[in-house]
Amino acid sequence: MTAYQHHGKHFVPHDWTHALVAARDRLPQLNATNTRHLSAFLSCALDKADGTYDYRSYLGLPLLRLPGPDHPKGTAAQQFARRDRLHAILLTDLIAFELRAAFDEHTPLPRMRPTPAMTTKRLRHALRAAMPALRRLSLVEPTTNSSQVTLLRRVVATVTMDLTPEDRRALQVSMLPVHTVHDEWMFIRVLQAFETTFALLATDLTDVITAVEAGQPPRAASKLSAAASLLRESASLWPLLATIQPAAFRTFRTFTEGASAIQSRHYKIVESLCRTPRNARLASPAYLSVPEVRTAIMRGQVSIDDALNAAQQSAPTPVLGAAMREFAAAIQQWRQTHYRLAVRILGPERSGTGYTEGTPYLRDARHEPVFNCPTTRPDTSKGI
Numbered sequence: 001m002t003a004y005q006h007h008g009k010h011f012v013p014h015d016w017t018h019a020l021v022a023a024r025d026r027l028p029q030l031n032a033t034n035t036r037h038l039s040a041f042l043s044c045a046l047d048k049a050d051g052t053y054d055y056r057s058y059l060g061l062p063l064l065r066l067p068g069p070d071h072p073k074g075t076a077a078q079q080f081a082r083r084d085r086l087h088a089i090l091l092t093d094l095i096a097f098e099l100r101a102a103f104d105e106h107t108p109l110p111r112m113r114p115t116p117a118m119t120t121k122r123l124r125h126a127l128r129a130a131m132p133a134l135r136r137l138s139l140v141e142p143t144t145n146s147s148q149v150t151l152l153r154r155v156v157a158t159v160t161m162d163l164t165p166e167d168r169r170a171l172q173v174s175m176l177p178v179h180t181v182h183d184e185w186m187f188i189r190v191l192q193a194f195e196t197t198f199a200l201l202a203t204d205l206t207d208v209i210t211a212v213e214a215g216q217p218p219r220a221a222s223k224l225s226a227a228a229s230l231l232r233e234s235a236s237l238w239p240l241l242a243t244i245q246p247a248a249f250r251t252f253r254t255f256t257e258g259a260s261a262i263q264s265r266h267y268k269i270v271e272s273l274c275r276t277p278r279n280a281r282l283a284s285p286a287y288l289s290v291p292e293v294r295t296a297i298m299r300g301q302v303s304i305d306d307a308l309n310a311a312q313q314s315a316p317t318p319v320l321g322a323a324m325r326e327f328a329a330a331i332q333q334w335r336q337t338h339y340r341l342a343v344r345i346l347g348p349e350r351s352g353t354g355y356t357e358g359t360p361y362l363r364d365a366r367h368e369p370v371f372n373c374p375t376t377r378p379d380t381s382k383g384i
């Protein structure tokens with residue numbers, strides 16, 4: 001791990017790579033349950049050498065035990081707590097990294113450190129993004145008059161003491177930057193935090209569909225409204241990410257070619273559980289980049305729209321319609337903020353790392369309707 005953070009994954013010396021490949025070759029002789037985690041780690045660490053580098057391996061997603069479809073055990077409340085915990089520990093790790101780098105020059109990823117003013121701003125946004133989850137988990141006192149640095153240090157100490165050995169290991173092994181530029185740490189943690197929320201939303205939407213199919217619109221509505229609220233809450237990650245230094249981003253981005261969030265399965269599951277995508281979008285990079293999700297759709301995955309149609313409801317009940325509008329507005333807002341940030345950082349014409357034309361792709365994808373039913377379209381006249 002230390003070597004990866006010291007050199008950057010793209011620059012790890014060949015001797016190290018060969019040693020890890022040799023270690024992996026010996027793995028099948030060991031007990032499979034004991035080696036599952038190690039084997040998942042090696043797949044992520046050796047992705048560039050193996051030619052399998054992508055968004056999932058870049059972010060170490062198989063090492064994070066995300067809530068949702070990949071780990072469906074537990075009640076809805078337990079899944080929600082799992083999301084909160086992961087969100088909180090990812091952001092606290094970022095806070096700890098930023099504090100450490102501000103005071104200790106030997107902190108990993110030494111290139112292009114941000115200015116003290118930028119660090120202060122970043123820490124403020126990181127704390128704000130972590131706070132709702134920290135409060136729900138009772139990992140922070142409800143009110144406090146402490147200075148920002150004292151509060152940050154207290155949060156880091158409380159969360160660190162609360163970490164299980166599995167949490168510590170997950171945090172360690174899921175930080176595999178490609179380069180040694182300071183801002184990549186934040187970029188990775190923010191993407192992982194968004195993925196954590198999308199993973200939970202994918203489960204929530206499946207529950208919404210089950211409720212619609214069972215003829216329980218009020219239950220479907222309250223689940224969907226709660227999902228919209230969580231998505232709005234997670235938007236606090238955007239101002240944090242906006243503190244990224246464009247030059248730093250462009251430096252490490254050269255080595256992330258082939259890993260793009262267009263490959264995010266959870267985002268596309270969320271999108272396709274609302275409404276089955278049109279054939280043109282299914283045949284475009286949007287879904288060709290997530291083959292498992294595409295296959296599930298082609299095999300007849302049911303969306304909220306489909307479930308409403310099957311229930312022969314020409315329009316959802318008023319309460320469900322309102323929840324659908326609320327969720328659609330939260331998604332549209334998410335897409336709009338993402339697009340604006342991408343334009344600000346990349347410029348209007350620079351291509352994406354997911355082999356699209358870049359921001360022009362996002363400009364058009366923003367307009368995909370979230371649901372088919374026209375009564376659920378958010379009111380865009382106010383210019384979200």
Ligand code: HEM
Pocket residue numbers: 190191194195241244249260261262263264267286338341342343345346351352353354355356357358359361362365
């Ligand atoms: C520096 C910030 C970011 C920039 C410059 C950026 C840029 C882009 C670009 C250019 C694309 C088009 C696909 C391609 O790569 O060719 C894309 C797609 C996407 N990005 Fe980002 N992105 C950023 C941050 C994020 C974050 C934090 C998330 C959260 C998970 C995210 C999620 C997505 C998703 C889900 C797509 C696919 C959208 C679709 O297919 O409709 N991006 N991004």
